[in-house]
Amino acid sequence: xxxxxxxxxxxxxxxxxxxxxxxxxxxxxxxxxxxxxxxxxxxxxxxxxxxxxxxxxxxxxxxxxxxxxxxxxxxxxxxxxxxxxxxxxxxxxxxxxxxxxxxxxxxxxxxxxxxxxxxxxxxxxxxxxxxxxxxxxxxxxxxxxxxxxxxxxxxxxxxxxxxxxxxxxxxxxxxxxxxxxxxxxxxxxxxxxxxxxxxxxxxxxxxxxxxxxxxxxxx
Amino acid sequence: xxxxxxxxxxxxxxxxxxxxxxxxxxxxxxxxxxxxxxxxxxxxxxxxxxxxxxxxxxxxxxxxxxxxxxxxxxxxxxxxxxxxxxxxxxxxxxxxxxxxxxxxxxxxxxxxxxxxxxxxxxxxxxxxxxxxxxxxxxxxxxxxxxxxxxxxxxxxxxxxxxxxxxxxxxxxxxxxxxxxxxxxxxxxxxxxxxxxxxxxxxxxxxxxxxxxxxxxxxxxxxxxxxxxxxxxxxxxxxxxxxxxxxxxxxxxxxxxxxxxxxxxxxxxxxxxxxxxxxxxxxxxxxxxxxxxxx
Numbered sequence: 129x130x131x132x133x134x135x136x137x138x139x140x141x142x143x144x145x146x147x148x149x150x151x152x153x154x155x156x157x158x159x160x161x162x163x164x165x166x167x168x169x170x171x172x173x174x175x176x177x178x179x180x181x182x183x184x185x186x187x188x189x190x191x192x193x194x195x196x197x198x199x200x201x202x203x204x205x206x207x208x209x210x211x212x213x214x215x216x217x218x219x220x221x222x223x224x225x226x227x228x229x230x231x232x233x234x235x236x237x238x239x240x241x242x243x244x245x246x247x248x249x250x251x252x253x254x255x256x257x258x259x260x261x262x263x264x265x266x267x268x269x270x271x272x273x274x275x276x277x278x279x280x281x282x283x284x285x286x287x288x289x290x291x292x293x294x295x296x297x298x299x300x301x302x303x304x305x306x307x308x309x310x311x312x313x314x315x316x317x318x319x320x321x322x323x324x325x326x327x328x329x330x331x332x333x334x335x336x337x338x339x340x341x342x343x344x345x346x347x
Numbered sequence: 348x349x350x351x352x353x354x355x356x357x358x359x360x361x362x363x364x365x366x367x368x369x370x371x372x373x374x375x376x377x378x379x380x381x382x383x384x385x386x387x388x389x390x391x392x393x394x395x396x397x398x399x400x401x402x403x404x405x406x407x408x409x410x411x412x413x414x415x416x417x418x419x420x421x422x423x424x425x426x427x428x429x430x431x432x433x434x435x436x437x438x439x440x441x442x443x444x445x446x447x448x449x450x451x452x453x454x455x456x457x458x459x460x461x462x463x464x465x466x467x468x469x470x471x472x473x474x475x476x477x478x479x480x481x482x483x484x485x486x487x488x489x490x491x492x493x494x495x496x497x498x499x500x501x502x503x504x505x506x507x508x509x510x511x512x513x514x515x516x517x518x519x520x521x522x523x524x525x526x527x528x529x530x531x532x533x534x535x536x537x538x539x540x541x542x543x544x545x546x547x548x549x550x551x552x553x554x555x556x557x558x559x560x561x562x563x564x565x566x567x568x569x570x571x572x573x574x575x576x577x578x579x580x581x582x583x584x585x586x587x588x589x590x591x592x593x594x595x596x597x598x599x600x601x602x603x604x605x606x607x608x609x610x611x612x613x614x615x616x617x618x619x620x621x622x623x624x625x626x627x628x629x630x631x632x633x634x635x636x637x638x639x640x641x
Contacts, residue, residue, distance in 0.1 A: 129351075129504065131376050131497035132390065134463045134526075135471070138397050141453030142565035144465040145510055175512040178618045179563030181637065182414070184456070204456050229512040229616065252510025252518075253463045321381075 129255070133271070137254050137347075139198040145230050146176065146183030149250030151203065152347075153232060154192020156258055156270050157246050159344040163238040165193055168210075168217040174229035176250075177221035186219050189232060197347060198254065227259065261315055264306045268317045270344055272301055275324055277316040277332065278340040281307040288335045289316060296328045349375040351501040354543050354597040361539040368529070368539050369491045372498035391490050394460045398449065398472035401459045405448025412454045414636045417566040421448035438481055442581060443574045445473035450573040454566045463500045463509040466565045467523035469573035471496050474527040474580045475534060484534060492534035496526040499546050506598065507605035511558035512617040514608030516572060521553035521604065524576035528583035537588050547593035547600045549583035554600075555607055557615035559622025562633035568623055 139148040158165065170189055172180045180186050184204060191206035194213070202209065210217055224231055228249035236244045247260040258268050261276070268274055275293075279285050286305060293300060299321040307314035324332075324343050332341045349371065350356060361368050377384045404410070406425055410418035421444050427433050428440045435443070449469035453459045462471045471493070479489045500509065503522045508514040528545035537545070553576070561567040593600065614621035623629055 129501055130380055131372065131387070131494060131501070132394075134497045134500035134504065134509075135391065135394055135493050136460055136462075138394065138458060138460050139465060140458055141456050141465050141468075144461040144463075145512060146565075148461065148465065174613075175617045178620070179560070182560075182563035182619075183565065199458060201458065229613070229618075230510070252508060252513060253504065254461055254465075 133253060133255055137198050139254060140201060140203050143183045144254040145250040145252050146179065146185045147188045147203070148198035148254035149230070149256045150185045150188035150232070151192040151196060151198045152254065152256045152270065153234070153248035153250065153258070154189040155195065155197070156192075156248070156344050157234045157236060157244070158193045158195055160246060160261065160276060160342055161236050161238045161242060161244045162342045163240055163242060164213075165215060165236045165238055167237040168193060168215060169220070169235040170217065171220045171222050171224070171233040173222060173224035173227060173231040173233070176230050176232055180219070189234065190217060193236075228257070231259070262313070264308060264313070264315050266304065266306060266315055266317050268304070268319065270346070272319045272321065272346050273323050274344045275316075275318040275320060275332075276342050276344065277318070277338055279314050279316060279335075280337045280339065281311050281314040282337050285314070285335075285337045286316065289318070289332055289338070292328055292331045293318070293320065293324070296324065298322050298324055298328070348378060351498070351505050353506070354499060354502050354546060354601070357498055357502065358539045358543045367495070367533050368498055368542055369494035369533055372494045376494075388490055391493050395472070395490055395493065397458060397460050399476070401452040401457060402445050402448045402472070402476070404457055405452040406444060410451050410455045412451075412566055413456070414562065414564055414566065416561065416564060416632065416636070417454050417570055418451055420570065421445075421451055438477060439578060439581065441477045441481070442473050442577045445477055446470055446573040446577040447570060449473065450570040454564070454570060462496070463504065463522055463526065464511070464519050466511060466569050467519040467573060467576060470520065470523035470576040470580060471527045471530065473573070473577040474531055478531060478534065488534055492530040495533045495542060496530035499526045499529045503601055506601045508608055514604065515611045515616050516556040516558045517550075517553050517604055518608055519558065520572045520576040521550055521556055524553055524579045524583070525549040527577065527580035528587070531580060531584040532587050535584070535588060541587045541590075543597045544591070544593045545583045545587035547595065547597035548586055549580055550600050550604055551593065551595065552579055552583065554604060557611060557622050558617045559615055559624045560617065560619055561624050561629040562636050563619035563624070
């Protein structure tokens with residue numbers, strides 16, 4: 129958190145948590161899918177579920193999925209943009225359990241058939257947390273550049289990735305690894321001070337145990 | 348480096364080095380963000396510019412929100428002030444006009460700066476800009492005092508919450524009012540300790556305020572609560588500038604705000620299920636709004 133998270137962001141109203149934060153969650157989901165989303169299912173929980181229509185949270189999530197930023201004046205027309213792009217979407221409400229009151233579950237299917245499910249919360253003032261990706265706890269805020277590596281749990285996986293980052297003089301601010309079970313599917317979340325370039329990303333993706341890797345750049 | 352775990356930390360660090368809160372916050376953020384102080388100031392000045400544009404948008408014409416619930420109040424009050432029909436005086440009324448204008452621009456999906464949230468975006472700029480104009484304070488000082496507000500806001504966000512869904516309106520308009528009061532004290536040359544008392548007083552006087560938006564929209568009563576929060580910041584700043592102290596230390600007040608927020612029933616935390624949102628008129632308005640939009 130820094131001063132511009134508090135006096136900021138510059139955004140289109142009406143709600144920093146229900147509009148700007150929702151755009152941010154959508155935007156991160158778009159980067160994680162790494163391709164144009166074709167089918168989108170959005171489930172709202174708690175205060176999001178009660179008030180999403182009034183706050184334009186539905187339009188905000190879609191705007192983020194379309195790659196818009198929270199200060200984009202086109203946010204209120206995002207449903208039309210999505211329709212024109214042939215994106216199909218649905219909105220529902222549900223009790224998602226013991227989560228933050230402003231939480232949304234987004235299920236995405238992309239052009240190539242790639243699927244992704246993310247659980248995100250808007251925690252006030254436009255700040256957000258991505259709680260889960262494909263059911264795995266990740267808890268990152270996406271405030272800095274965030275490298276997300278989908279991999280198989282095995283010895284040396286973290287070292288292989290961080291070795292490449294070290295080679296590229298990329299400094300790690302924070303990192304976290306979660307896995308479904310020993311030897312199962314795992315996700316590495318690495319927040320970096322510098323943006324990772326394409327060449328390094330190619331190297332990371334070519335690591336044996338890595339199934340996929342993307343960078344969510346800071347806004 | 349600062350932890351932003353307590354306002355007391357900010358006061359002590361500033362007092363020890365003979366500086367203001369905004370100076371130590373600026374120096375700290377310059378290191379943390381690896382960014383020269385001048386660039387941070389420039390960025391804050393851009394935020395101030397967006398705030399001024401939003402005030403213009405809200406005062407020069409009769410806005411109307413998509414729901415039809417709000418709009419035009421800043422314009423109405425400005426006209427009444429010009430016609431000599433109000434009693435609050437030029438300073439107070441101009442604060443109220445600006446607060447209403449920002450909050451209405453936000454409700455009409457205009458561009459604003461969250462401070463600390465969009466729902467409470469009118470309070471800090473209304474207070475600082477009005478007093479700056481009234482006292483002919485250099486524009487650079489207002490930008491500086493926004494770093495005071497931000498530093499205080501970071502502590503409140505870390506220690507309690509700035510989200511209405513988590514802590515009610517006391518966490519949004521209450522926090523904004525506390526940040527504005529502290530910033531105003533420093534803009535007027537008050538000590539860091541006075542700024543701390545102003546923060547405590549403003550938060551104390553909004554403690555328990557629930558978040559009960561009609562139809563779940565950031566309009567009723569949010570827009571008028573921005574006017575209230577701005578006026579409350581003037582109250583707190585004047586008390587603190589005169590040397591009046593908060594008996595309860597500022598960090599304990601913030602902790603009290605957090606615990607009140609936790610005790611507050613979920614129906615009163617931005618879910619539009621109780622309070623004003625559950626009145627017969629609010630229910631009728633909500634059903635009209637949702638019928639016409641679907």
